[in-house]
Amino acid sequence: MSDSWPRRRLLAILRGASEPLDAQELARITGQHVTTVRFHLDVLTKESLVRQFQQPPRGRGRPRIGYSAVQRSVGYQELALVLADQLGPDPRRRQEAAVAAGRTWGARLDAVDKPVEGLDAAKEVVVTLASELGFAPERDPSGDTEAQALIRLTACPLRELARTHSEVVCGVHLGQIREVLERNGAREELNVRLHPFVEPELCVVRLEMQARRDPTPVVAEANSERIVAPSGGRVPPQLRNGEANVAKQTSQQW
Known part of the structure:
Protein backbone atom coordinates (compact mmCIF):
# COMPACT_ATOMS: atom_id res chain seq x y z
CA MET A 1 0.00 0.00 0.00
CA SER A 2 2.85 2.39 0.83
CA ASP A 3 3.82 2.72 -2.84
CA SER A 4 0.30 3.74 -3.93
CA TRP A 5 -0.42 7.46 -3.69
CA PRO A 6 -4.19 7.07 -4.41
CA ARG A 7 -4.57 4.51 -1.61
CA ARG A 8 -2.56 6.62 0.83
CA ARG A 9 -4.86 9.54 0.09
CA LEU A 10 -8.04 7.46 0.51
CA LEU A 11 -6.77 6.15 3.83
CA ALA A 12 -5.89 9.65 5.03
CA ILE A 13 -9.37 10.91 4.11
CA LEU A 14 -11.06 8.02 5.92
CA ARG A 15 -8.92 8.60 9.01
CA GLY A 16 -10.07 12.21 9.13
CA ALA A 17 -13.76 11.44 8.53
CA SER A 18 -16.25 11.45 11.38
CA GLU A 19 -18.38 8.68 9.80
CA PRO A 20 -18.02 5.97 7.15
CA LEU A 21 -17.86 7.17 3.53
CA ASP A 22 -18.97 5.19 0.50
CA ALA A 23 -17.15 4.85 -2.82
CA GLN A 24 -19.20 7.54 -4.54
CA GLU A 25 -18.48 10.09 -1.80
CA LEU A 26 -14.77 9.26 -1.94
CA ALA A 27 -14.80 9.54 -5.74
CA ARG A 28 -16.33 13.01 -5.45
CA ILE A 29 -13.72 14.12 -2.90
CA THR A 30 -10.70 12.74 -4.77
CA GLY A 31 -11.86 13.32 -8.34
CA GLN A 32 -11.17 9.68 -9.25
CA HIS A 33 -13.58 7.41 -11.10
CA VAL A 34 -15.78 5.43 -8.72
CA THR A 35 -14.57 2.12 -10.20
CA THR A 36 -10.97 3.10 -9.48
CA VAL A 37 -11.91 4.08 -5.92
CA ARG A 38 -13.63 0.73 -5.35
CA PHE A 39 -10.50 -1.09 -6.57
CA HIS A 40 -8.28 0.77 -4.08
CA LEU A 41 -10.81 0.26 -1.28
CA ASP A 42 -10.81 -3.48 -1.93
CA ARG A 62 -29.61 -1.76 -2.47
CA PRO A 63 -27.87 -0.74 0.78
CA ARG A 64 -24.63 1.17 0.31
CA ILE A 65 -21.22 0.00 1.51
CA GLY A 66 -19.45 2.51 3.70
CA TYR A 67 -15.75 2.44 4.58
CA SER A 68 -13.97 3.52 7.74
CA ALA A 69 -10.26 3.46 8.60
CA VAL A 70 -9.14 0.92 11.18
CA GLN A 71 -7.81 2.87 14.12
CA ARG A 72 -4.39 1.52 15.01
CA SER A 73 -3.99 3.75 18.07
CA VAL A 74 -6.85 3.07 20.45
CA GLY A 75 -8.04 6.27 22.12
CA TYR A 76 -5.59 8.52 20.23
CA GLN A 77 -8.25 11.10 19.42
CA GLU A 78 -9.40 11.18 23.06
CA LEU A 79 -5.82 11.44 24.31
CA ALA A 80 -5.14 14.35 21.96
CA LEU A 81 -8.28 16.10 23.21
CA VAL A 82 -7.24 15.69 26.85
CA LEU A 83 -3.76 17.03 26.13
CA ALA A 84 -5.18 19.99 24.19
CA ASP A 85 -7.42 20.89 27.14
CA GLN A 86 -4.40 20.93 29.47
CA LEU A 87 -2.80 23.89 27.68
CA GLY A 88 -4.97 26.43 29.46
CA PRO A 89 -7.79 28.77 28.44
CA ASP A 90 -5.78 31.45 26.59
CA PRO A 91 -5.90 30.66 22.81
CA ARG A 92 -2.67 32.53 22.06
CA ARG A 93 -0.71 30.72 24.76
CA ARG A 94 -2.22 27.42 23.66
CA GLN A 95 -1.11 28.17 20.12
CA GLU A 96 2.43 29.13 21.17
CA ALA A 97 2.75 25.99 23.28
CA ALA A 98 1.45 23.88 20.40
CA VAL A 99 3.93 25.36 17.90
CA ALA A 100 6.78 24.72 20.36
CA ALA A 101 5.59 21.13 20.82
CA GLY A 102 5.39 20.71 17.06
CA ARG A 103 8.96 21.89 16.70
CA THR A 104 10.11 19.35 19.28
CA TRP A 105 8.18 16.63 17.45
CA GLY A 106 9.56 17.77 14.10
CA ALA A 107 13.13 17.54 15.41
CA THR A 128 6.77 15.23 1.13
CA LEU A 129 6.42 15.81 4.87
CA ALA A 130 2.67 16.39 4.67
CA SER A 131 2.26 13.22 2.63
CA GLU A 132 4.19 11.17 5.20
CA LEU A 133 2.05 12.61 8.01
CA GLY A 134 -1.22 11.71 6.28
CA PHE A 135 -2.42 15.11 5.01
CA ALA A 136 -2.81 14.09 1.34
CA PRO A 137 -1.22 17.34 0.06
CA GLU A 138 -1.85 18.80 -3.38
CA ARG A 139 0.22 21.44 -5.13
CA ASP A 140 -1.70 24.57 -6.11
CA PRO A 141 0.17 26.18 -9.05
CA SER A 142 -2.68 28.64 -9.59
CA GLY A 143 -1.72 30.43 -6.38
CA ASP A 144 2.04 30.35 -6.89
CA THR A 145 4.17 33.40 -7.65
CA GLU A 146 7.89 34.12 -7.51
CA ALA A 147 7.48 34.99 -3.83
CA GLN A 148 4.71 32.61 -2.74
CA ALA A 149 3.72 28.93 -2.94
CA ARG A 159 -9.63 16.85 11.57
CA GLU A 160 -12.53 16.56 14.02
CA LEU A 161 -10.35 17.69 16.93
CA ALA A 162 -8.97 20.51 14.77
CA ARG A 163 -12.50 21.85 14.24
CA THR A 164 -12.77 22.65 17.96
CA HIS A 165 -9.07 23.07 18.87
CA SER A 166 -7.51 24.46 15.69
CA GLU A 167 -5.01 26.62 17.58
CA VAL A 168 -3.60 23.45 19.15
CA VAL A 169 -3.80 20.90 16.33
CA CYS A 170 -2.81 23.30 13.56
CA GLY A 171 -0.18 24.87 15.82
CA VAL A 172 1.52 21.49 16.25
CA HIS A 173 1.45 20.89 12.49
CA LEU A 174 2.87 24.35 11.83
CA GLY A 175 5.67 23.74 14.30
CA GLN A 176 6.53 20.47 12.59
CA ILE A 177 6.73 22.12 9.19
CA ARG A 178 8.85 25.03 10.40
CA GLU A 179 11.28 22.74 12.23
CA VAL A 180 11.79 20.40 9.28
CA LEU A 181 12.28 23.33 6.89
CA GLU A 182 14.85 24.96 9.16
CA ARG A 183 16.60 21.63 9.69
CA ASN A 184 17.03 21.47 5.93
CA GLY A 185 18.53 24.94 5.74
CA ALA A 186 15.55 27.27 5.31
CA ARG A 187 16.45 30.84 6.26
CA GLU A 188 14.47 33.42 8.16
CA GLU A 189 13.34 35.02 4.91
CA LEU A 190 11.01 32.02 4.38
CA ASN A 191 7.73 32.63 6.21
CA VAL A 192 5.34 29.71 6.79
CA ARG A 193 1.62 30.20 7.44
CA LEU A 194 -1.15 27.68 7.95
CA HIS A 195 -4.73 28.59 7.07
CA PRO A 196 -7.11 26.05 8.63
CA PHE A 197 -10.45 25.20 7.04
CA VAL A 198 -10.47 27.61 4.14
CA GLU A 199 -13.09 25.12 2.99
CA PRO A 200 -14.88 22.55 5.19
CA GLU A 201 -12.42 19.80 4.20
CA LEU A 202 -9.41 21.87 3.14
CA CYS A 203 -6.49 23.62 4.85
CA VAL A 204 -3.72 25.54 3.06
CA VAL A 205 -0.02 25.98 3.81
CA ARG A 206 1.39 29.24 2.48
CA LEU A 207 5.14 29.67 1.93
CA GLU A 208 6.31 33.26 1.44
CA MET A 209 9.75 34.62 0.63
CA GLN A 210 10.32 37.94 2.36
CA ALA A 211 12.95 40.57 1.71
CA ARG A 212 15.91 40.55 4.05
CA ARG A 213 15.48 42.77 7.03
CA ASP A 214 17.68 45.84 7.27
CA PRO A 215 19.36 45.70 10.71
CA THR A 216 19.59 49.51 10.74
CA PRO A 217 16.53 51.13 12.35
CA VAL A 218 14.45 53.00 9.80
CA VAL A 219 13.28 56.53 10.41
CA ALA A 220 10.04 57.58 8.74
CA GLU A 221 7.69 60.48 8.94
CA ALA A 222 3.94 60.25 9.33
CA ASN A 223 1.58 63.08 10.17
CA SER A 224 4.62 65.40 10.51
CA GLU A 225 6.07 63.26 13.33
CA ARG A 226 9.31 61.27 13.19
CA ILE A 227 8.74 57.59 13.94
CA VAL A 228 11.60 55.24 14.71
CA ALA A 229 11.00 51.65 13.73
CA PRO A 230 11.39 48.83 16.27
CA SER A 231 14.59 46.82 16.43
CA GLY A 232 13.43 44.68 13.50
CA GLY A 233 13.93 47.69 11.25
CA ARG A 234 10.47 47.78 9.64
CA VAL A 235 8.00 50.59 9.77
CA PRO A 236 4.41 49.36 9.80
CA PRO A 237 2.76 50.03 6.41
CA GLN A 238 -0.03 52.04 7.96
CA LEU A 239 2.56 54.47 9.37
CA ARG A 240 4.60 54.65 6.17
CA ASN A 241 1.48 55.51 4.22
CA GLY A 242 0.03 57.80 6.84
CA GLU A 243 -3.07 55.59 7.19
CA ALA A 244 -4.82 55.01 10.46
CA ASN A 245 -6.53 51.71 9.71
CA VAL A 246 -5.32 48.37 8.46
CA ALA A 247 -7.61 46.04 6.52
CA LYS A 248 -8.68 43.11 8.65
CA GLN A 249 -7.48 39.70 7.53
CA THR A 250 -10.30 37.45 6.35
CA SER A 251 -8.78 34.13 7.31
CA GLN A 252 -7.02 32.84 10.42
CA GLN A 253 -3.29 32.41 9.99
CA TRP A 254 -0.20 31.67 12.03
Missing part, protein backbone atom coordinates in the same frame (compact mmCIF):
# COMPACT_ATOMS: atom_id res chain seq x y z
CA VAL A 43 -7.02 -3.52 -1.57
CA LEU A 44 -7.17 -1.50 1.66
CA THR A 45 -9.85 -3.84 3.01
CA LYS A 46 -7.74 -6.93 2.25
CA GLU A 47 -4.81 -5.29 4.05
CA SER A 48 -7.07 -4.69 7.10
CA LEU A 49 -6.51 -0.94 6.86
CA VAL A 50 -10.20 -0.13 6.34
CA ARG A 51 -13.43 -1.79 7.44
CA GLN A 52 -16.71 -2.06 5.55
CA PHE A 53 -20.11 -1.04 6.94
CA GLN A 54 -23.57 -1.45 5.47
CA GLN A 55 -25.36 1.88 5.14
CA PRO A 56 -28.99 2.66 4.26
CA PRO A 57 -29.62 3.36 0.55
CA ARG A 58 -30.30 6.81 -0.83
CA GLY A 59 -33.89 6.38 -2.00
CA ARG A 60 -34.66 3.10 -3.68
CA GLY A 61 -31.99 0.51 -4.27
CA ARG A 108 12.54 13.86 16.16
CA LEU A 109 10.96 12.99 12.83
CA ASP A 110 12.92 10.90 10.39
CA ALA A 111 11.71 13.27 7.71
CA VAL A 112 12.81 14.24 4.24
CA ASP A 113 16.43 15.33 3.87
CA LYS A 114 16.68 17.89 1.07
CA PRO A 115 18.52 21.24 1.09
CA VAL A 116 16.09 24.16 1.04
CA GLU A 117 17.76 26.71 -1.21
CA GLY A 118 14.65 28.38 -2.57
CA LEU A 119 10.89 28.41 -2.68
CA ASP A 120 10.55 25.40 -4.99
CA ALA A 121 12.74 23.23 -2.77
CA ALA A 122 10.81 24.35 0.33
CA LYS A 123 7.56 23.40 -1.36
CA GLU A 124 8.87 19.93 -2.19
CA VAL A 125 9.95 19.39 1.42
CA VAL A 126 6.53 20.43 2.76
CA VAL A 127 4.65 18.27 0.24
CA LEU A 150 0.50 27.26 -1.79
CA ILE A 151 -0.01 23.66 -0.72
CA ARG A 152 -3.51 22.25 -0.23
CA LEU A 153 -4.00 19.77 2.65
CA THR A 154 -7.00 17.65 1.67
CA ALA A 155 -6.98 15.31 4.70
CA CYS A 156 -6.04 15.44 8.38
CA PRO A 157 -5.73 12.55 10.88
CA LEU A 158 -7.12 14.86 13.60
